[in-house]
Amino acid sequence: MLATVLHAPGDVRYEDVPEPVIQKPTDAIIKLSASCICGSxxxxxxxLNAVSQPLQMGHEYCGVVVAVGEAVKTVKxxxxxxxxxxxxxxxCPHCRHGFQSSCxxxxxxxxxxxxxxxxxxxxxxxxxxxxxxxxxLIPSLLAVSDVLGTGWYAADAARVRPGSSVVVVGDGAVGLxxxxxxxxxxxxxxxxMSRHKPRQALALEYGxxxxxSERGAEGARVIKDLTGGVGADSVLECVGTQESMSQALESTRPGGSIGYVGVPHGVTFDGQQLFFAQRNMLGGPAPVRRFLPHLMDLVLRREIDPGKVFDLQIPIADVSEGYKAMDERRAIKTLLRV
Amino acid sequence: MLATVLHAPGDVRYEDVPEPVIQKPTDAIIKLSASCICGSxxxxxxxLNAVSQPLQMGHEYCGVVVAVGEAVKTVKxxxxxxxxxxxxxxxCPHCRHGFQSSCxxxxxxxxxxxxxxxxxxxxxxxxxxxxxxxxxLIPSLLAVSDVLGTGWYAADAARVRPGSSVVVVGDGAVGLxxxxxxxxxxxxxxxxMSRHKPRQALALEYGxxxxxSERGAEGARVIKDLTGGVGADSVLECVGTQESMSQALESTRPGGSIGYVGVPHGVTFDGQQLFFAQRNMLGGPAPVRRFLPHLMDLVLRREIDPGKVFDLQIPIADVSEGYKAMDERRAIKTLLRV
Structure with missing residues (x-):
């Protein structure tokens, strides 16, 4: 079959690969209803991450099961x-604690x-x-797989509660x-926090x-003004750079919480600064499995419409253009029709 | 009056200083019932911290009010x-959120x-x-002022709950x-985690x-064994070095929580390591005021006896010897009789 392979930075191809087969009794094979490209x-x-060998890309998915290994019991x-x-x-114990991403x-x-x-x-x-x-509903169900699950985890890790004041750092798909x-x-x-009109519009639509639009010290000042001079109860860090993490720290009130889901690249923290800042911090790859049933239910009942985050939908054969559009920030997130 | 002044590293003197007076209408003057020396x-x-001028030492206290400024309303x-x-x-808003240490x-x-x-x-x-x-009860009430309040905050920040598995890194007074x-x-x-017999004995007495007694990778392995291969729900970091912080991180399960109250000295964190470790972290100077009424009540009802942490009691005139005994780890914590 044809699939997406990254050969080198900037070089993504839709090319022939072996069809997937059951390799272990716990495997399933699915026919995707749609796929998409992730910010990561x-x-x-x-x-920015090394590419030492051709990589078959894609980790967000929904679709129909076509085969299962002999040990699989819950799907058919x-x-x-x-x-x-x-x-x-x-x-496992980590899964039972709700941290399936540390399974x-x-x-x-x-x-x-x-x-x-x-x-x-x-x-x-x-x-x-x-x-x-x-x-x-397919775009929204596809979104649950990662981008919504990750944004949801950011809010959960940042302990958003009824009545909370919340700052979202990053206007990518996860931030939205x-x-x-x-x-x-x-x-x-x-x-x-966003500087891009279409993303601002979608952020407003989502709540x-x-x-x-300000950043850095000026951004922190505006946040302070908007939170009674205090800082926000909860801050969602959805980028993963030193600048965005500093922005998150400066936007949170003492005792407030930061949920960080942008994979940190080149980020370090000074222990004493963190100590005196007195912020709760929890990050990591999102344990989406914990949230899946609830989020799928919200989509199926049409209470949320996360699929709107896909502002570009193209045939999967054009995947290379999808990467380019996201790289150049022409698209927030690209859905690939299969 | 005579009081404790640090002139230079290792040079602490009990010497003449001006008597304290009301400087602002919100001040009170107290006659101390006892004082003590803190690990910090x-x-x-x-x-390890610079001493650029003579410092009047001591920040833990209880005693009797002898004078109040004209704005003081709640004590007399x-x-x-x-x-x-x-x-x-x-x-202020931070105090109302329970973070008086960020007032x-x-x-x-x-x-x-x-x-x-x-x-x-x-x-x-x-x-x-x-x-x-x-x-x-004076030693125990004195302990509430910082050392108990700080240990309590570590447990609170590490989200200790009924049934939790807990690791305490550091066998100083705060750890106990x-x-x-x-x-x-x-x-x-x-x-x-302790290597010192008298501290081990007191830890056992406190629960x-x-x-x-192992540390480092071996310590982490033993902790894993004692927590079903999982790591602890809650870890209290009560030292403040890179080694103790690493020990804390390695002893916590994914999704578990670290409360860190040892002021970090020379500690840095790698963002990506913290991210994939997926630990909740909250540190800072303890908001003891939040816990004061409850902890004083526990002492007054004789339900807890934190005062036992003072294993050396000396007249305040001998304060220099008190510092030396703690520096050489001959004493866990020194109470100064005034």
Whole structure:
């Protein structure tokens, strides 16, 4: 079959690869209903992560099960499923604590920018719907797999509560999903830091009450003004640079919480600064599996519409253009029709 | 009057200083019932913090009010009071969130290794007892002011709950108070990391269920064994070095929490390591004021006996020997009789 392979920074191709097959009794094979490109795919695409060998790309997925290994019990061929980008057994102690992204058997999904994909640890990773969802819900169900699950985790880690004041640092797809999550969790004030008109518009649509286009010290000052001189209760860090992390720290009140989900690149913290800042901090790859049933339910009941984050939809054969559009920030997030 | 002054590393003197007077309408003057030496006093004593001018030492205190400024409303002369080492107004937004150690007006207490001391922000800092406490309770009430309040905050920040597994890194006075706090909060398994027999004995008395004398990778391995291969729910970091912080990180399960109260000296964190470790972290100077009424009540009802942490009691005139005994780890904590 044809699938997406990254050969070197900037060099992504839709080319022939072997069809996925059951390799372990805990595997499932799914036929994807749609696929997409993640902000984190841009790290190797931009050469910020090393590319030592061709990589089959894609870790966000939903679709129909076509085959399962003999040990798989909870899903069967013909069912529509959504899974997390983190593959987990969902039975180990870390999974039972709700941190499936630190599962003792954790693997990261790959090869999902393709018509078919192998999902290891299917029982612990996939959640099936009761019936076949309407076609128009596919983008939103696909979003649950990573981008919404990650934005949701950022809000959860930042302890957003009814009435909270919230700042979202980063107007990428994850940040926008963080706005949606904060709104769902009952936040009263949701401040989205964004400089881009289309993203500002989507942030407002998802529930942002304020847009702040300033950054750095000036951005922190505006946040202070918007939070009674105090700083926000909860800050969602959705970028992963030293600047964005500093922005998050400066935007939080003492005793407030930062949920950081942008994979840190070149970020260091000074222990004594963190100590006196007195911020709660929790980050990491999102344990999307914990949230999957709830988020799928919200989508199926049409209470949320995370699929709107896909502002570019193209055939998967044009995947190279999809990467380029996101790299150049012409697209927030690209959906690949398979 | 005579009071404790640090002139240079290793050079602490009990010498003549001006008597404290009301300087602001929000001040109180107290006659100390007892004073003591803090582990953090050893940082400048050891030359690890700069000493650019003579410092009047001491920030832990309890005693009887002898004078108040005209704005002071909640305490009056004749009352017995305990205060936090962090002076706070207890009315600003940070105080109302329970983070008095980040009060908008925060100051740090000084000059309490003396017979009399000035307490700024008296209304927001001091809590009075109903009557005069029994003499034998003075060490425990004094402990509330910082060392117990700090150990308590470590357990609170590390989210100790009924049934939690807890590791305490550091067997100094704060660590031992952390053990006491974890026990009070209902922890099921309390693992004290200690190599010193008298401290191990006190840890066991305060509620430790296990003692681990190993450190580093071997220490982390033993902790894993004692927590079903998982790591602890809650870890109290009570030292403040890179080694102790690494020990704390390695001893916590993913999704578990670290409360760090040892002032970090030379500690840095790598953002990506912290991210993938997926630990909750909250540190800072303890907002003792939040816990004062509860902890004083526990002492007055004789439910806890934190005063046992003072294993050396000497007249304040011998304060120099008290510093030396703690510096050489001959004493866990020194009480100064005034």
């Amino acid at each position: 795919d841009l790290w190797p695409y931009r050469g 061929p013909g069912q529509f499923v959504v899974g997390s980008f983190c593959l987990s057994d969902n039975t 003792e058997q954790v693997e990261f999904m790959t090869g999902a920018q393709a018509p078919y994909a192998r999902v290891p640890l299917a029982d612990g990773t996939l959640v099936a719907t009761d019936g076949m969802p309407d076609d128009d 999903m963080g706005v949606l999550a904060a709104k769902q969790m009952g936040a009263e004030r949701i401040i989205a 942002a009450t304020h847009i702040v | 006093d050893l940082w400048p004593y050891r030359g 002369p004749g009352q017995f009071v305990v205060g936090s080492f962090c002076l706070s107004d207890n009315t 908008e007006q925060v100051e740090f207490m000084t000059g309490a290794q003396a017979p009399y001391a000035r307490v700024p922000l008296a209304d927001g800092t001091l809590v009075a007892t109903d009557g005069m406490p029994d003499d034998d 108070m952390g053990v006491l706090a974890a026990k009070q909060m209902g922890a099921e398994r309390i693992i004290a 430790a269920t296990h003692i681990v």
